[in-house]
Amino acid sequence: MRSTGRSHRPRRFLALLALPLALAVGAPGLASPTTDTAVAPDRSSTGEQNGVGLMRIVVADKSGIDRLNQLGVDLAEYVKPVDNGIEVHAILSPEESQALRDKGFDVQDAISDQSDYARNMAERSAAIRAATAATTATDTLTVLRAEWFTSLDNQLFLNIEVKSSAGTDSTTVLTASWDSGPGTAIGSGGTATMSRFTDAGQYMYHRFSNPVPVTAAPARATITSNKGGSATVDVAKWLGSPRKDPGKHPGKHPYVSDFVDHYMDPTEVTARFTGLAAEFPKLTELIDLPYKTNGYRRNAQAQFGTAAASTLYVTSTAYGSEGGNDITMALIDPGTANAPLTVSVSGTAVTVRLATNGSGAITSTAAQVVAAVNGNADAAELLTANTYRGNAGAGVVAAAPVTQLTDNLKAPASVSREPFQMKVLRIGKHRDGSKVGVFLYCQEHAREWVTPLVCVESAERLLRNYAKDPDTRKIVDDLDIFILPVVNPDGAHYSMYDYNMQRRNLTNYCPASNADPGRRNAWGVDINRNFSVGSVFDGYVGASATNCVSDTFAGPSEMSEPEARNEVWLVDTFPNIKLSMNTHSYGGYFMWPPGAYKAEGREVLPRVDQGTEAYFWTSSDYILSRVQEYRGTAIWPGRTGPVTDVLYSAAGNSADEHWYNRGIIGWDFEVGADIYNPATGRFSAVGFQPPFAEGHEEAMEFANGNIAILEVARAYATDKIQPRTSLEVVKQEPGATAFTFSTSEPANVYYTLDGSRPTYGSAKLALAGMREGVQSITVNRDTTVNWFSIDIAGNVEGNYKPDGQGSNYNKQRVAVQ
Numbered sequence: 001m002r003s004t005g006r007s008h009r010p011r012r013f014l015a016l017l018a019l020p021l022a023l024a025v026g027a028p029g030l031a032s033p034t035t036d037t038a039v040a041p042d043r044s045s046t047g048e049q050n051g052v053g054l055m056r057i058v059v060a061d062k063s064g065i066d067r068l069n070q071l072g073v074d075l076a077e078y079v080k081p082v083d084n085g086i087e088v089h090a091i092l093s094p095e096e097s098q099a100l101r102d103k104g105f106d107v108q109d110a111i112s113d114q115s116d117y118a119r120n121m122a123e124r125s126a127a128i129r130a131a132t133a134a135t136t137a138t139d140t141l142t143v144l145r146a147e148w149f150t151s152l153d154n155q156l157f158l159n160i161e162v163k164s165s166a167g168t169d170s171t172t173v174l175t176a177s178w179d180s181g182p183g184t185a186i187g188s189g190g191t192a193t194m195s196r197f198t199d200a201g202q203y204m205y206h207r208f209s210n211p212v213p214v215t216a217a218p219a220r221a222t223i224t225s226n227k228g229g230s231a232t233v234d235v236a237k238w239l240g241s242p243r244k245d246p247g248k249h250p251g252k253h254p255y256v257s258d259f260v261d262h263y264m265d266p267t268e269v270t271a272r273f274t275g276l277a278a279e280f281p282k283l284t285e286l287i288d289l290p291y292k293t294n295g296y297r298r299n300a301q302a303q304f305g306t307a308a309a310s311t312l313y314v315t316s317t318a319y320g321s322e323g324g325n326d327i328t329m330a331l332i333d334p335g336t337a338n339a340p341l342t343v344s345v346s347g348t349a350v351t352v353r354l355a356t357n358g359s360g361a362i363t364s365t366a367a368q369v370v371a372a373v374n375g376n377a378d379a380a381e382l383l384t385a386n387t388y389r390g391n392a393g394a395g396v397v398a399a400a401p402v403t404q405l406t407d408n409l410k411a412p413a414s415v416s417r418e419p420f421q422m423k424v425l426r427i428g429k430h431r432d433g434s435k436v437g438v439f440l441y442c443q444e445h446a447r448e449w450v451t452p453l454v455c456v457e458s459a460e461r462l463l464r465n466y467a468k469d470p471d472t473r474k475i476v477d478d479l480d481i482f483i484l485p486v487v488n489p490d491g492a493h494y495s496m497y498d499y500n501m502q503r504r505n506l507t508n509y510c511p512a513s514n515a516d517p518g519r520r521n522a523w524g525v526d527i528n529r530n531f532s533v534g535s536v537f538d539g540y541v542g543a544s545a546t547n548c549v550s551d552t553f554a555g556p557s558e559m560s561e562p563e564a565r566n567e568v569w570l571v572d573t574f575p576n577i578k579l580s581m582n583t584h585s586y587g588g589y590f591m592w593p594p595g596a597y598k599a600e601g602r603e604v605l606p607r608v609d610q611g612t613e614a615y616f617w618t619s620s621d622y623i624l625s626r627v628q629e630y631r632g633t634a635i636w637p638g639r640t641g642p643v644t645d646v647l648y649s650a651a652g653n654s655a656d657e658h659w660y661n662r663g664i665i666g667w668d669f670e671v672g673a674d675i676y677n678p679a680t681g682r683f684s685a686v687g688f689q690p691p692f693a694e695g696h697e698e699a700m701e702f703a704n705g706n707i708a709i710l711e712v713a714r715a716y717a718t719d720k721i722q723p724r725t726s727l728e729v730v731k732q733e734p735g736a737t738a739f740t741f742s743t744s745e746p747a748n749v750y751y752t753l754d755g756s757r758p759t760y761g762s763a764k765l766a767l768a769g770m771r772e773g774v775q776s777i778t779v780n781r782d783t784t785v786n787w788f789s790i791d792i793a794g795n796v797e798g799n800y801k802p803d804g805q806g807s808n809y810n811k812q813r814v815a816v817q
């Protein structure tokens with residue numbers, strides 16, 4: 001989805017989004033400024049802040065900061081280590097900037113200047129006007145959610161989300177009070193101030209930052225605003241009751257589960273799936289995905305030197321596993337005066353004899369050695385030399401002994417260094433495309449070690465319970481299930497054996513200036529940012545298109561990576577796939593599209609329609625109750641919903657790809673819910689790689705979730721029940737009547753107000769707002785409303801044919817006083 005809507009944000013905006021990477025190798029030195037005389041002129045003499053800006057200065061080390069302080073420079077409270085020193089920010093006039101440059105300081109660009117100041121003042125005025133307008137009237141409170149639930153050791157929690165009509169004003173404070181059960185007084189259960197939740201500069205709603213622990217299940221809550229608004233609502237129960245139950249509804253059938261006993265690498269996982277396919281040939285087939293990955297392999301490298309100017313590094317032409325690791329290089333001090341710089345190659349040994357002056361001292365600079373190596377045809381066949389991170393390389397290099405290049409990969413030899421063949425296990429009695437397909441996929445992000453276990457456990461349960469468990473048999477008989485346990489095998493091998501925090505794949509798109517050995521943990525493409533809908537290339541937020549070392553680097557273009565192309569190939573090749581689950585970790589989330597927005601105005605991808613949103617919430621209740629059955633874990637209502645509402649914008653993610661391009665319901669799990677400690681009253685995060693005892697529990701409970709998704713999918717596949725609707729008047733005033741529709745199940749309602757036949761082109765009942773209920777429709781004179789409804793499976797109320805000629809739609813007259 002390349003569009004014209006590219007972001008026109010200045011580049012420094014992207015730079016601020018990039019994660020700071022602390023991967024400095026050695027201690028690169030820069031010449032420090034020397035003379036110290038005061039440079040700060042009297043700023044008041046330059047008039048009305050003329051041209052004064054917040055400027056970026058890079059100094060070599062802390063002494064540079066001290067010198068700036070001695071010079072009286074107005075420094076901001078900001079110090080950041082960067083590649084070639086320390087970045088500080090100073091408020092400087094153009095004259096001051098020039099004076100510092102004259103003293104040898106590296107004064108760079110402006111972070112903000114007077115045009116930013118003017119814009120800020122305009123924004124400030126607008127905000128004050130809006131706040132004043134908002135506070136002239138009592139605010140209206142819309143309660144989005146009010147629920148209690150239990151989690152883990154039967155601890156009770158309360159979750160409330162409320163939208164204030166004065167919420168754009170940051171001084172609006174909401175307070176929630178609740179009772180301690182039916183018939184008790186409001187406030188007897190507790191009182192808490194709510195947090196104002198904003199995202200991308202926009203007010204979303206008020207909420208608790210974490211669910212509030214309570215001692216009794218509240219029946220009602222009252223929310224009051226300091227702007228005068230008030231609302232009292234019933235508190236509903238969220239999810240079913242927790243049960244301690246390994247894997248299944250208790251006591252119904254013999255059911256086997258628990259098939260993972262350690263964190264598994266992609267080689268093991270793929271072997272397990274190959275074994276399952278061989279063991280269950282009647283129920284499965286193994287699909288080799290068409291695009292092999294680049295492979296768990298790297299070019300071999302060696303670095304010579306430590307200070308930036310006198311450092312160079314070499315990179316083998318061949319991958320380490322294909323000969324690169326056999327190459328050696330030495331920088332030899334000839335030990336004689338007036339020696340020339342020479343390069344010679346013998347087999348895979350590159351020998352550089354450094355130049356010397358009349359007294360025998362080495363004179364070859366890093367740049368000269370790089371040029372000599374790259375200029376030698378035999379050496380250039382084996383490797384390429386570069387100066388350090390784009391440095392001019394004017395420093396004289398030091399001699400170095402014979403050094404072997406290495407790809408630095410530490411996995412055992414049993415992990416192949418070849419391009420990886422990704423495999424999907426297809427499970428189903430009828431694998432001919434006639435059944436509704438469900439695509440379960442795991443480990444797009446390498447470091448999320450629990451996620452492949454969720455896919456493995458799900459596959460094992462389906463196959464090993466098929467013979468004895470009628471519920472499992474229904475799923476396998478009526479669905480076509482595709483399980484891809486590892487979307488990112490190269491990254492996952494690297495995460496397990498080399499750098500456990502690896503998120504992306506292993507493919508290096510960095511230019512030579514960013515490709516030295518010290519960057520080896522910072523390359524790769526974020527697979528879940530490489531898809532084609534709502535991508536960073538389309539102007540959406542939450543990925544980087546320019547920073548190859550960013551942890552959310554989206555790749556050189558949409559769909560550049562074989563891992564992403566394989567996912568799309570699967571859903572294109574099997575168009576019967578209607579639902580998908582993308583399992584990540586951690587935090588305990590259940591989410592659906594939209595998953596991305598543009599920064600300007602927080603423009604979100606189109607929201608799903610009212611019927612689909614209702615279907616998602618109904619499904620959530622079922623799926624999350626099944627997750628909860630395993631050990632009581634509740635996924636919070638505040639972590640359930642569209643990605644953009646509950647997490648952040650993730651430009652170019654796969655769930656959006658499936659939904660917006662193909663209409664496939666694209667769900668996301670984040671396994672690993674925060675764990676509450678009753679003793680401290682605090683929640684703690686579990687992280688990407690908890691001790692296996694915890695990782696195992698997460699795999700078990702979210703395998704429950706996957707099985708529940710398959711049950712939801714089967715209900716969708718076999719649903720023949722038509723929805724029923726009724727029209728309800730919600731408000732009547734002189735001259736205006738408001739009405740809405742209620743439905744027997746999640747369904748979309750199409751209606752007309754002009755007496756015409758309702759069709760799919762008619763008005764569609766919408767949601768009142770984000771996380772709100774259905775809208776109401778106001779008419780100002782007596783009106784005949786004609787309508788029909790259609791559920792997610794496509795069943796139309798009363799068997800009405802919207803595209804036909806019949807009149808068997810619903811009709812009702814709405815009167816206006």
Ligand SMILES: [Zn+2]
Pocket residue numbers: 444445448584585
């Ligand atoms: Zn992830």
